[in-house]
Amino acid sequence: xxxxxPNRSSEKKEEKENFFEYFFEDYWDIFVGIFAIVIAFxxxxxHSILLSTLFAAVGIGSLSLTVxxxxxxxxxxxxxxxxxxxLTFSAVAVxxxxxxxxxxxxxxxxxxxxxxxxxxxxxxxxxMNVLLGLAVFIGGLKFVEQEHNKETSSAYTTILYVSSMAxxxxxxxSRSDHTPQVVMEASMYIAALLFAFYIVIVIFxxxxxxxxFKQTARSRIFRLKRKLKEQNHEEDEDEDxxxxxxxxxxxxxxxxxxxxxxxxxxxxxxxxxxGVVLAKDFGISTGIAGLIIAIISVSPEIATAIKAAKNDExxxxxxxxxxxxxxxxxxxxPILMLLAYNSGIKLTLDFNxxxxxxxxxxIILVWKTTDEGHTNYFEGISHLMFFTAYAIIxxxx
Numbered sequence: 195x196x197x198x199x200p201n202r203s204s205e206k207k208e209e210k211e212n213f214f215e216y217f218f219e220d221y222w223d224i225f226v227g228i229f230a231i232v233i234a235f236x237x238x239x240x241h242s243i244l245l246s247t248l249f250a251a252v253g254i255g256s257l258s259l260t261v262x263x264x265x266x267x268x269x270x271x272x273x274x275x276x277x278x279x280x281l282t283f284s285a286v287a288v289x290x291x292x293x294x295x296x297x298x299x300x301x302x303x304x305x306x307x308x309x310x311x312x313x314x315x316x317x318x319x320x321x322m323n324v325l326l327g328l329a330v331f332i333g334g335l336k337f338v339e340q341e342h343n344k345e346t347s348s349a350y351t352t353i354l355y356v357s358s359m360a361x362x363x364x365x366x367x368s369r370s371d372h373t374p375q376v377v378m379e380a381s382m383y384i385a386a387l388l389f390a391f392y393i394v395i396v397i398f399x400x401x402x403x404x405x406x407f408k409q410t411a412r413s414r415i416f417r418l419k420r421k422l423k424e425q426n427h428e429e430d431e432d433e434d435x436x437x438x439x440x441x442x443x444x445x446x447x448x449x450x451x452x453x454x455x456x457x458x459x460x461x462x463x464x465x466x467x468x469g470v471v472l473a474k475d476f477g478i479s480t481g482i483a484g485l486i487i488a489i490i491s492v493s494p495e496i497a498t499a500i501k502a503a504k505n506d507e508x509x510x511x512x513x514x515x516x517x518x519x520x521x522x523x524x525x526x527x528p529i530l531m532l533l534a535y536n537s538g539i540k541l542t543l544d545f546n547x548x549x550x551x552x553x554x555x556x557i558i559l560v561w562k563t564t565d566e567g568h569t570n571y572f573e574g575i576s577h578l579m580f581f582t583a584y585a586i587i588x589x590x591x
Contacts, residue, residue, distance in 0.1 A: 227256030262494030312484025331574025333503030344567030350516035368544035481588025
């Protein structure tokens with residue numbers, strides 16, 4: 195009897211330790227995110243701008259990961275193409291919040307407008323080169339070659355090419371003899387045109403041509419994984435029950451996403467105010483500032499894409515990378531234009547030659563690496579090389 199009591203107490207202690215270990219493992223991003231944003235506010239009020247910016251970035255990145263994980267649960271329930279649509283929309287929501295709060299600083303510093311424009315283009319550059327490049331590289335190392343629906347890349351590259359050509363209109367007008375008023379009017383027309391194009395694409399993607407965005411891979415590994423998943427469906431459900439968001443209905447998950455985004459907005463306010471001052475003090479170029487903003491907002495998507503590539507789900511990677519890039523142009527631009535107009539800020543779509551050139555070259559590179567319906571690690575390296583070269587140029591431009 196005396197021997198059994200110590201054993202029971204040790205078992206309870208071990209269970210308690212395991213509980214806390216698994217609890218932190220599942221929800222660390224929420225705790226770290228909220229704690230980091232609280233600390234960021236503290237350093238903001240004590241005028242420690244380096245620490246406040248750093249902690250705000252950590253908080254935004256951590257909570258963005260939470261948003262991504264909740265959106266991933268929704269996406270698995272909704273299936274493709276709706277799944278990737280939810281993932282990309284949730285990520286772009288964080289991007290819009292970051293850019294808008296930075297945009298508000300233009301009342302005091304008009305040069306911030308260049309950082310916002312750089313952030314718009316950088317989001318596409320990071321999605322198409324860092325996200326896609328890393329995922330394709332890691333997936334290529336593990337599986338040698340991965341297959342996806344080539345209709346997906348064909349549709350998305352066409353959309354991105356047309357959208358980038360539309361963005362050229364204000365840029366060309368600004369470098370001719372036209373007045374700033376003409377450039378502003380042209381920017382508003384282009385923003386409206388992009389939004390209308392986005393509505394058509396949503397119908398195309400979710401109603402009339404959903405098969406363009408679904409997995410068609412004939413990979414034996416993919417089919418084997420799917421078969422094993424079906425056989426162990428009940429076991430997977432038991433494991434998922436440990437994560438609270440897996441047990442919540444879709445409406446509550448949507449509310450949770452918006453709640454996390456609201457907290458992110460608080461951190462974004464500190465990041466924007468102190469980050470602008472920090473960038474000026476350290477002489478950080480607008481191109482690099484835009485890349486930093488893009489990497490922070492895209493980092494959860496990168497983690498999701500890498501995990502998908504490791505599971506031989508390259509179709510999901512293509513959907514996320516190219517879908518997010520499409521939404522970054524067709525939805526972010528019109529919304530930012532509207533928010534800027536309501537805030538009394540004159541935001542125009544006249545991007546500099548480096549940004550426009552990098553955007554068009556990125557679309558061409560993505561088209562060449564995905565048009566055949568399969569990828570390998572060399573194509574991933576190509577995207578990473580392109581991004582590195584762009585980052586070097588942006589640092590000195």
